[in-house]
Amino acid sequence: MPGSDVATKAPTKTHCPYCALQCGMEIGPGLEISPRTDIPANASGALCQKGWTAGELLTNGERLTAPLLHGEPVEWDVALDYVAYRLSAIRAEHGPDAVAVFGGGGLTNEKAYSLGKFARVALATSQIDYNGRFCMSSAAAASTKAFGMDRGMPFPITDLGDADVVLLAGGNVAETMPPFVRHLTGPRMIVIDPRRTQTAKLAWLHLQPTPGTDLALALGMLHLAIADELVDEAYVAARTTGFEEVRISLASWWPERVERITGVPVHQMRQAVRAMAAVDKAYILTGRGAEQHAKGTDTVSAFINLALALGLPGTYGSGYGCVTGQGNGQGGREHGQKADQLPGYRKIDDPAARAHMAKVWGIPAEDIPGPGRSAYELLDALGTPGGPRALLLFGSNPVISAPASEHVAERIGALDLLVTCDFVMSETAALADVVFPVTQWAEESGTMTNLEGRVLLRNRAVAPPEGVRSDLDVLAGLAERLGEHRFETEPVKVFDELRRASQGGLADYSGITYERITEETGVFWPCPSPGHPGTPRPFLDSFATPDGRAVFVPVQHRPPAEETDADYPVHLSTGRVLAHYQSGAQTRRIAQLVQAAPEPFVELHPDLAEQLGITAGDIVRVSSRRGESKAVARISDAIRRDTVFMPFHWEGANRLTNPALDPTSKMPEFKVCAVRVERDS
Amino acid sequence: MxxxxxxxxxxxxxxxxxxxxxxxxxxxxxxxxxxxxxxxxxxxxxxxxxxxxxxxxxxxxxxxxxxxxxxxxxxxxxxxxxxxxxxxxxxxxxxxxxxxxxxxxxxxxVVPPIPGVERAIPFRTLDDCERISGAAERARRAVVVGGGLLGIEAARGLAGRGLPVTLLHLAGHLMERQLDVEAGEVLGETLAGLGVEIRTGVSASGIEDDGVRLADGELVEADLVVLACGVxxxxxxxxxxxxxxxxxxxxxxxxxxxxxxxxxxxxxxxxxxxxxxxxxxxxxxxxxxxxxxTGGKALYRGSRLVTRLKAKSVELAAMGETQLGEEHAEVVRFSHRARGTYRKLVIRDGRLVGAILLGESDAVGTLTQLFDRGGPLPGDRAGLLFPGLSSAPVADSPTLMPDAAKVCQCNNVTKGQIRACWEAGARDVNAVATATRATTGCGTCRDAVEGIVGWLCEQEGVAV
The missing domain is CATH 3.50.50.60 (FAD/NAD(P)-binding domain)
Structure with a gap:
């Protein structure tokens, strides 16, 4: 029974199961949730409705408690044997790359690490990627180019509260991670968003660009900073390279031109730039709104260029940061479930990195596969000639969350074998040949690295229901059947191996232990030795580039991959609502959250609604070149006239989205595509 | 190739x-x-x-x-x-x-064929610009000949350097190709406020050592003359x-x-x-x-023209057919000359075919895009000229707020739930927070919850 082993003991300290803020919480003997006050993210005792109701995840009766083989409950051994047998057969016939692995940014570091190791060591496949590709990959790529390292926010979240100005490009923290807002009550907020979101309503200045034009906006703002002589020349000279080339590339992005592209008045751009330049402490943050584009990496580079020109990054009290979204979006991208990476944020094609990992894993370096397909490329290749024929899916629900989702479902349908690990019957699990019922957040221990790069420990609070095992057990069980015996199942032992694996890498965890995390309520990486205090602000002295200087990267704006036209005249943008998380597989099963946000909707401006003859509550049909979706009309002047918004927590929104990929990060263009909107007759 | x-x-x-x-x-x-x-x-x-x-x-x-x-x-x-x-x-x-x-x-x-024109500097190239800048450092008084876009930018730039400037223009009002009479006049008034003397309807007949001779014989004194007479x-x-x-x-x-x-x-x-x-x-x-x-296919069908003046403290955007009269188009205008504000929309068949926006305006981006795309305009023209005007004011006073109004977004708590919880005995914000979780997320609704609790207490005469 859930809760049976906690009936008499003190509340267990852990963290919320949802977003990257990883609010501290305690789970009491009766599974009641209360906020912790020792974790800086929510030290004021804050939680949002998702956090408060998280206990219901443990008891809501929709748990999977037995492995399912073609829909029928079976013994664990039967399911494991079957999967191992099928994987061996598919490998034997089609080669190791015929088996693919897809992970998630919600998995603990231990699971993410084991998954990467399982793919490379037990399956010898290059075909592994994860849904974090759909989240922070653009910001990660741009940060790596500029700073030599991607640690989402390279400063403690509490630093934000002391800032004078915070610019947030494409983020809606008031809905996605409400307690974050408590760190923003001091600074003047500038919010860039095509919608007047709950976050934009808190802003001192709201810039409302056309979807898909954030890059132009950032260029226009930097142009103004240069033209109005607001560049921090001393900082640029001392701490950066490449400014000259960027300065020249900006001559063609004068603000009046940018105004025409973005719809943001020049005087508002100037106001924003001046506000940041006039103060000592300022931050520029980006979120998915700026990043989830086929030019997301360049957009983030443009905002980083602006931050560098104003002298912010690596300066105490100022900086650039990416607001990571998924619970372990940061750690999940560091330890080897990404197609091109090995643990410790190492590059898979770096011979030294391969040699290091070969030693840790006890295999020859040449046996470690090379880089594989990125997330969407992988899903798109499933069941195609030369593509994977089997897919193992952990902590992800791509039938809802991938772009062009009907196409993705079709590709998944073409597989010879789909295996998922889930704790509820997600839409993707429902398509699987085999479903393994696995533990969730409060039923297991493990580390999570939050949006600040602070490594946190989730402690097991309750025993899992009977019949449920950890993902680590699934991996070890399969590995054993595939002839590999080197897979630990105890989280702390996996973490010890992860520490060795990450040692010497960019994301060095080797000095971090469960004990230290508990005592210090989190440790910032890099932490290269047990005596090392961790690194809250890694760039104060120098950046992680070869010469220690940050790099300006020249970029140019270009239109969205799909522009509006006569057939599809309206922009669609997608995003989140407060009550739900990601594909909704968890939150759509919690009564209070369903009550708060029961159904998908289409938000549209009253003028557009009037033109289309749509009134509030009508069912509207939204169509793109990839599919169509129906939802209830919600009319609001908070959105631009030329744009509609749909939340993506339900099946439907992603049928419409465009899988055009960013050439560097391979991020799909979730945030803008062209649609037609009609009243459903 | x-x-x-x-x-x-x-x-x-x-x-x-x-x-x-x-x-x-x-x-x-x-x-x-x-x-x-x-x-x-x-x-x-x-x-x-x-x-x-x-x-x-x-x-x-x-x-x-x-x-x-x-x-x-x-x-x-x-x-x-x-x-x-x-x-x-x-x-x-x-x-x-x-x-x-x-x-x-x-x-x-264009360099007009008038005597002494070689004494003037045309404003066209970077070299010209550097020559004008150099001369401006020594000059005491400048004249700019030509009141089009470039002439105005030059005059504003020179005035911004502290140089007294006179702008001479042949037509009856500034930027006559882009602006109607009133907009041209309002622009002139704005420039006058920035130190540019405007002389319209005048023609230069010669340039002399100490200034520009007008056709009527008057000499406008200057030791720097800049030409912006078109191209x-x-x-x-x-x-x-x-x-x-x-x-x-x-x-x-x-x-x-x-x-x-x-x-x-x-x-x-x-x-x-x-x-x-x-x-x-x-x-x-x-x-x-x-x-x-490069072997591709494309056609050029002409461009929609948006003119945006780039002069410090002068915000001007003009686009399309700005001078169509009421007999040919629907014209919406707002004028507040004392503030240097003039806004005009020219609409035909429900689409924006021209606009003038003089003075700082949050509408400029939206209108430019509506003009560029030729999309249908909303019926509410005032809302186009004054963004935000059409948004209904939020009923945030506890009295006016309906019971269904969501007070705490983070925990989905309505005014009605706060009232119910108050009626059940919760008499302050902390008690309401414990019972409803209102205020425990982002925390921005704390004032609103305090307001509602205070109002309820006042209504019922409960001492707090």
Whole structure:
């Protein structure tokens, strides 16, 4: 029974199961949730409705408690044997790359690490990627180019509260991670968003660009900073390279031109730039709104260029940061479930990195596969000639969350074998040949690295229901059947191996232990030795580039991959609502959250609604070149006239989205595509 | 394929980079008459105003040409096109063969044929700009001849340096091609407030050592005279080669002249009877021409013109047909001269065909995009001129708020739930928070919850 082993003991300290803020919480003997006050993210005792109701995840009766083989409950051994047998057969016939692995940014570091190791060591496949590709990959790529390292926010979240100005490009923290807002009550907020979101309503200045034009906006703002002589020349000279080339590339992005592209008045751009330049402490943050584009990496580079020109990054009290979204979006991208990476944020094609990992894993370096397909490329290749024929899916629900989702479902349908690990019957699990019922957040221990790069420990609070095992057990069980015996199942032992694996890498965890995390309520990486205090602000002295200087990267704006036209005249943008998380597989099963946000909707401006003859509550049909979706009309002047918004927590929104990929990060263009909107007759 | 581009200004340099983006291998040679690298003409008024240094307006990094295998000849004017053998010949005798030739020769400043005009400096090139800037440092009084876009930017820039400036304009009001009479007058008043004396309806008959002589004999004193009397397309090369030239070099929808291997773009080109004098059309033409030159398909159908004045403390956007009267169009106007505000929409068939926005306005971005896209306008015109006007005020006073109103977004708590919880005995914010979780998320509703609790207590006469 859930809760049976906690009936008499003190509340267990852990963290919320949802977003990257990883609010501290305690789970009491009766599974009641209360906020912790020792974790800086929510030290004021804050939680949002998702956090408060998280206990219901443990008891809501929709748990999977037995492995399912073609829909029928079976013994664990039967399911494991079957999967191992099928994987061996598919490998034997089609080669190791015929088996693919897809992970998630919600998995603990231990699971993410084991998954990467399982793919490379037990399956010898290059075909592994994860849904974090759909989240922070653009910001990660741009940060790596500029700073030599991607640690989402390279400063403690509490630093934000002391800032004078915070610019947030494409983020809606008031809905996605409400307690974050408590760190923003001091600074003047500038919010860039095509919608007047709950976050934009808190802003001192709201810039409302056309979807898909954030890059132009950032260029226009930097142009103004240069033209109005607001560049921090001393900082640029001392701490950066490449400014000259960027300065020249900006001559063609004068603000009046940018105004025409973005719809943001020049005087508002100037106001924003001046506000940041006039103060000592300022931050520029980006979120998915700026990043989830086929030019997301360049957009983030443009905002980083602006931050560098104003002298912010690596300066105490100022900086650039990416607001990571998924619970372990940061750690999940560091330890080897990404197609091109090995643990410790190492590059898979770096011979030294391969040699290091070969030693840790006890295999020859040449046996470690090379880089594989990125997330969407992988899903798109499933069941195609030369593509994977089997897919193992952990902590992800791509039938809802991938772009062009009907196409993705079709590709998944073409597989010879789909295996998922889930704790509820997600839409993707429902398509699987085999479903393994696995533990969730409060039923297991493990580390999570939050949006600040602070490594946190989730402690097991309750025993899992009977019949449920950890993902680590699934991996070890399969590995054993595939002839590999080197897979630990105890989280702390996996973490010890992860520490060795990450040692010497960019994301060095080797000095971090469960004990230290508990005592210090989190440790910032890099932490290269047990005596090392961790690194809250890694760039104060120098950046992680070869010469220690940050790099300006020249970029140019270009239109969205799909522009509006006569057939599809309206922009669609997608995003989140407060009550739900990601594909909704968890939150759509919690009564209070369903009550708060029961159904998908289409938000549209009253003028557009009037033109289309749509009134509030009508069912509207939204169509793109990839599919169509129906939802209830919600009319609001908070959105631009030329744009509609749909939340993506339900099946439907992603049928419409465009899988055009960013050439560097391979991020799909979730945030803008062209649609037609009609009243459903 | 060997592509030769004559002219390395805004249009020519853009074309070169557009072609290179599409085709990494085509052999490209570009000739520029000016000795320096291409620069952004749009930003010259900043240089003149002293807010940008000349090196800040360069468009292309010198290393770009080598890195992209483009041969660039600076200070090398093309004197002749040999269409028979498909060569261009430079003034210094160099012959360069082409398969495709693009003319992007731009335009020259119009210098009026009046006595003493050599004493004045035209405002056209970066060199001109540097000469004016140099002269402005020694000058005590300046006159700008010409009250179009460029003349106004020059006058504003010089005034911004602390120089007393008089702006002379032939027509009855400033920017008469883009503005109606009232807008021209309001603009004049704004400029007057910034230290520019405006004289409209006057004609300069000569330039003398101590100023500009007007047709009526009056002398407007100045020791620096700047000419901004418009531009004339540079078409001599094309005409001499026998290409069809009217005001500009005549091109079709593919930007092709009557010689199929020769194209013309930018201010030297005349498309469908129009010669454009702004950068945006030139860049649109460059993109279309680059498609055609690299074997693609594209058509140029003309450009929508948006004029945006770049002068400190003067916000002006003018687009399309601004002067249509009420008999031909629906006209919506707002004028507040005391504040320098003038807004006008010209609407036909429910679409925006013209607009003037003078004075700072949050509407400018939206209106420009509505004009550009030609999309249908909402029925509420006032909301277009005054964004935010149509938003209903939020009923945030506890009295007016309906019970269903959501007070705490983070925990989905309504006013009704707070009332119910108050009725059940919760008498302060903390008690309400414990019972409903209101205020425990982002925390921004704390004031609202306090307000509701206070109001309930007051209503019921409960002491707090």
């Amino acid at each position: 060997r592509l030769v581009v004559v002219g390395n200004g805004m249009a020519g340099s853009r074309l070169v980079s557009e072609v290179r983006t599409r085709d990494p291998h085509m052999k490209i040679t570009v000739f520029g008459a000016e000795t320096c690298r291409p620069y952004n003409r749009i930003l010259l008024s900043n240089v003149l105003a002293g807010s940008s240094r000349p090196e800040q307006v360069r468009l292309v990094d010198p290393a770009w040409y080598e890195a992209h295998h483009v041969r660039a000849a600076f200070g090398s004017a093309v004197a002749h096109i040999d269409r028979e053998t498909r060569h261009v010949v430079t003034a210094d005798g160099r012959r360069e063969p082409y398969d495709l030739l693009v003319l992007a020769t731009g335009s020259d400043a 004339r397309p540079v078409t001599g090369l094309a005409a001499e080669a026998g290409l069809e030239v009217r005001r500009g070099v005549v091109v079709d929808d593919e930007l092709r002249t009557d010689d199929p291997s020769i194209f013309a773009i930018g201010e030297c080109a005349e498309h469908d009877g129009t010669v454009y004098g702004l950068v945006a059309p030139a860049w649109e033409q460059a993109a279309v021409a680059a498609d055609i030159l």
